[in-house]
Amino acid sequence: MGIASPRAGWWKEPIHKVELIWIIVAFLWGLGMFFMMIYWHGVGNQNLSNEAYRITPAAYAAKVDKMTEEYTVRQEGAFPVVRPPPGSDVYMMGRVYMWWPMLELVKGETYRLHLSSIDLQHGFSLQPVNINLQVHPGYESVVTMTPNQTGQFGIVCNEYCGFGHHTMTGRIYVVDNK
Amino acid sequence: MTAATHFRTCPTTGLKIDRSAENLIKANAVVAVVFLLIGGLFGLSIALTRWPAVHLLPADWFYLALTAHGFDVLLAWIIFFEMAVLYFASAILLNSRIAAPRWGWAQFWLMLVGALMTNVAVLQGNSSVMFTSYPPLVAAPHFYLGLVLFAVGALIGCAVFFGTLVVARDEKTYQGSVPLVTFGAITAAIIAVFTLACGAIILIPTFLWSIGIISGVDPLMYKLVWWGMGHSSQQINVAAHVAVWYAIGAMVLGAKPISEKVSRMAFLMYILFLQLASAHHLLVEPGVSSSWKIFNTSYAMYLAVLGSMIHGMTVPGAIEAAQRAKGFNKGLFEWLRKAPWGNPAFAGMFLSLVMFGFLGGISGVVMGTEQINLIIHNTIYVPGHFHATVVAGTTLAFMAITYLLVPLIFRREVMFKKVAQWQPYVFGLGIAGISLFMMGAGTLGVPRRHWDITFADALSQFQFSPAAFLMLALNGLSAIVAAIGGAMYIIVVVCSVFLGRKIGDNEVVQLGPVSGAASAAAVARYGNEGTLKIPGTVVLVAVFFVSFVLYYFVNWKYLAEVWPLK
Ligand code: HEM
Ligand SMILES: [Cu+2]
Ligand SMILES: [Cu+2]
Numbered sequence: 001m002g003i004a005s006p007r008a009g010w011w012k013e014p015i016h017k018v019e020l021i022w023i024i025v026a027f028l029w030g031l032g033m034f035f036m037m038i039y040w041h042g043v044g045n046q047n048l049s050n051e052a053y054r055i056t057p058a059a060y061a062a063k064v065d066k067m068t069e070e071y072t073v074r075q076e077g078a079f080p081v082v083r084p085p086p087g088s089d090v091y092m093m094g095r096v097y098m099w100w101p102m103l104e105l106v107k108g109e110t111y112r113l114h115l116s117s118i119d120l121q122h123g124f125s126l127q128p129v130n131i132n133l134q135v136h137p138g139y140e141s142v143v144t145m146t147p148n149q150t151g152q153f154g155i156v157c158n159e160y161c162g163f164g165h166h167t168m169t170g171r172i173y174v175v176d177n178k
Numbered sequence: 179m180t181a182a183t184h185f186r187t188c189p190t191t192g193l194k195i196d197r198s199a200e201n202l203i204k205a206n207a208v209v210a211v212v213f214l215l216i217g218g219l220f221g222l223s224i225a226l227t228r229w230p231a232v233h234l235l236p237a238d239w240f241y242l243a244l245t246a247h248g249f250d251v252l253l254a255w256i257i258f259f260e261m262a263v264l265y266f267a268s269a270i271l272l273n274s275r276i277a278a279p280r281w282g283w284a285q286f287w288l289m290l291v292g293a294l295m296t297n298v299a300v301l302q303g304n305s306s307v308m309f310t311s312y313p314p315l316v317a318a319p320h321f322y323l324g325l326v327l328f329a330v331g332a333l334i335g336c337a338v339f340f341g342t343l344v345v346a347r348d349e350k351t352y353q354g355s356v357p358l359v360t361f362g363a364i365t366a367a368i369i370a371v372f373t374l375a376c377g378a379i380i381l382i383p384t385f386l387w388s389i390g391i392i393s394g395v396d397p398l399m400y401k402l403v404w405w406g407m408g409h410s411s412q413q414i415n416v417a418a419h420v421a422v423w424y425a426i427g428a429m430v431l432g433a434k435p436i437s438e439k440v441s442r443m444a445f446l447m448y449i450l451f452l453q454l455a456s457a458h459h460l461l462v463e464p465g466v467s468s469s470w471k472i473f474n475t476s477y478a479m480y481l482a483v484l485g486s487m488i489h490g491m492t493v494p495g496a497i498e499a500a501q502r503a504k505g506f507n508k509g510l511f512e513w514l515r516k517a518p519w520g521n522p523a524f525a526g527m528f529l530s531l532v533m534f535g536f537l538g539g540i541s542g543v544v545m546g547t548e549q550i551n552l553i554i555h556n557t558i559y560v561p562g563h564f565h566a567t568v569v570a571g572t573t574l575a576f577m578a579i580t581y582l583l584v585p586l587i588f589r590r591e592v593m594f595k596k597v598a599q600w601q602p603y604v605f606g607l608g609i610a611g612i613s614l615f616m617m618g619a620g621t622l623g624v625p626r627r628h629w630d631i632t633f634a635d636a637l638s639q640f641q642f643s644p645a646a647f648l649m650l651a652l653n654g655l656s657a658i659v660a661a662i663g664g665a666m667y668i669i670v671v672v673c674s675v676f677l678g679r680k681i682g683d684n685e686v687v688q689l690g691p692v693s694g695a696a697s698a699a700a701v702a703r704y705g706n707e708g709t710l711k712i713p714g715t716v717v718l719v720a721v722f723f724v725s726f727v728l729y730y731f732v733n734w735k736y737l738a739e740v741w742p743l744k
Binding site (some may be wrong): 004005006007008010011013015016018019022023025026027029030031033034036037038040041044045046047048049050052076077078079097098102115119120121123125126127128129130131132133134135136137138139140141143144145146147148149154155156157158159160161162163164165166167168169170171 | 237238241306307308312314315352353354355356357358396397398428436437438439440461462463464465466467468472476480481483484487488491492495543547548549552553554555556557621622623625626627628629630631633635636637638639640641642643710712715716719723726727730734737738740741742743744
């Protein structure tokens with residue numbers, strides 16, 4: 001019994017065939033799952049970049065401000081809506097409690113999206129697409145992103161960042177090239 | 179004092195029981211249940227807050243309750259109970275005296291003071307940082323201090339456990355190798371040492387930072403080390419509840435492992451391959467390379483997953499073999515149909531096994547896949563997953579074994595038999611509901627730890643689909659069912675322990691459908707030699723495997739639909 005000592009020589013007894021088969025199947029399945037991740041790096045279209053830099057909050061805020069000054073196309077409530085040229089570097093900043101600024105992107109174009117926070121950790125959650133990235137203060141990360149749908153997309157914060165966490169939102173517009 | 183005053187002999191199992199070990203088990207188990215009660219009430223209140231139509235608590239109370247819930251159930255309930263399991267698996271199962279009982283009490287009081295301190299900090303309202311307390315969010319100093327004391331207490335408990343193993347070996351209180359259940363507990367305790375050390379390594383500097391001695395804690399480094407505790411401690415839970423599954427199988431049905439070697443190897447895999455599982459909490463973090471992520475989530479993780487998949491066959495296989503040996507041989511599933519479903523220890527154990535595998539295990543591997551994590555990270559899918567592991571799996575298993583500890587250790591008869599009989603089903607149904615509906619809402623993008631997905635006070639608006647709201651409502655309803663199941667457990671256990679009929683010193687307790695002697699005779703007829711047949715288990719495992727493969731690829735398909743990223 002499992003609660004009593006096994007009889008002597010237990011380590012020499014042969015393994016039951018059914019168990020052995022299952023161990024082999026489960027092991028191969030684990031290998032398969034391992035190679036699936038590598039395979040997706042080769043052929044899949046959704047992979048994360050490893051590009052990241054250390055940066056101070058002030059330096060990051062300065063980059064965001066520069067982009068906002070140059071490319072703001074309209075104002076929406078508290079937010080400027082910024083439309084940087086396709087193919088360029090675009091910046092999104094997390095802070096209590098907004099994702100700043102709003103972006104307007106062109107469908108089918110590729111952008112280098114920079115993410116950082118100037119205070120706490122935040123969670124960049126693009127909805128309803130459902131892309132979720134962690135954003136740290138002091139680290140600037142870059143992903144290359146190609147929006148393939150038009151419309152209005154919400155950015156929700158999904159890393160707890162204090163009592164106003166649930167009010168932290170932002171927006172990305174994706175438009176057809178005209 | 180003579181040895182006779184220290185020990186009594188258990189009339190049911192024939193084990194020699196050290197009274198001070200018994201008292202430590204009682205104290206830890208009772209405190210565990212109290213924290214389950216408190217934490218469970220917080221759990222119900224947050225589930226009702228997340229149900230948009232009910233929206234029970236105001237925002238600051240919601241975040242406070244969520245912090246308290248995480249700490250009280252995940253750390254206090256589980257770890258206090260694990261201390262009881264460690265003492266049981268060492269002193270009791272090995273017929274030994276407990277090493278250094280005074281240190282055992284130091285464990286108990288340090289953990290209790292620590293847990294109370296952290297709770298006070300949280301209830302004071304300025305430590306609503308979630309139990310993960312990611313910097314730069316900062317809590318009151320005594321929040322961290324309480325956690326550190328708690329961890330040190332638990333480390334002492336592990337030391338007493340190891341000491342007891344040494345005493346038992348030196349005094350030859352058992353013959354040959356330790357029982358499998360003790361082996362599982364050893365696995366749990368070894369991982370616990372690593373885990374608690376990680377906790378201390380990261381929480382001590384964080385504490386110093388909170389009182390202004392250190393200027394900052396790197397948020398990424400914090401996460402890496404913190405999850406060395408946070409995730410690896412889940413492996414303690416798994417090792418402990420798998421040990422509990424084997425123990426219940428053995429005590430209720432006389433089941434013995436199909437092969438000792440395989441089951442022990444599977445436990446060993448937890449130690450060897452899980453230590454870097456903190457990697458899968460960093461899958462969408464900046465500055466962490468893909469090869470590091472793939473290596474640490476798969477090399478290290480899939481071999482530990484392999485360990486769990488092995489137990490997933492050997493535990494039901496052992497039960498099937500024991501049942502067949504008793505003559506339940508018709509068809510594929512007579513052994514299962516005729517299992518003691520009215521026995522809450524067995525029912526809880528089997529539900530725990532099935533739900534842990536199907537709901538918790540599969541979802542965990544899927545969301546721990548490097549790229550798939552991107553569509554799941556920090557959505558409410560994550561709590562959906564771990565309620566299937568740590569509540570449906572660990573908590574339900576611990577509840578199940580309580581029905582055996584009450585007569586054996588507390589020496590009281592379980593009261594309200596009918597309530598006890600239904601309890602695992604009610605609780606299991608509720609937990610299956612909250613797990614599935616949180617996972618469902620998470621698939622639709624709903625964030626975790628979030629007070630208001632209508633964004634009423636936000637500067638820019640976003641609308642979740644009506645389906646997401648429906649999921650949260652169903653989650654709230656399931657939470658009520660789970661809370662009822664939890665209350666049934668607490669009522670039965672507390673009443674039995676304090677008011678139940680005392681069991682006489684020579685009275686034999688009936689743990690399962692067969693007496694201890696009869697089940698021992700039954701299991702003597704099969705062994706490790708490969709003569710037994712377990713076709714029912716093979717079918718169950720095949721169903722599991724097919725579900726796993728399908729669900730895995732469905733999620734790759736979901737992933738393929740999101741915007742291209744690189
Ligand atoms: C009546 C039983 C329970 C109910 C209704 C319940 C419900 C919930 C809900 C709704 C959440 C919040 C999800 C979110 O907003 O992010 C949550 C979080 C959590 N629950 Fe439970 N729960 C229960 C029991 C347990 C138990 C027994 C454990 C552990 C053994 C547990 C561990 C946790 C943890 C660790 C969190 C995460 C807290 C955080 O995000 O900081 N729960 N629970
Ligand atoms: Cu935020
Ligand atoms: Cu937030």
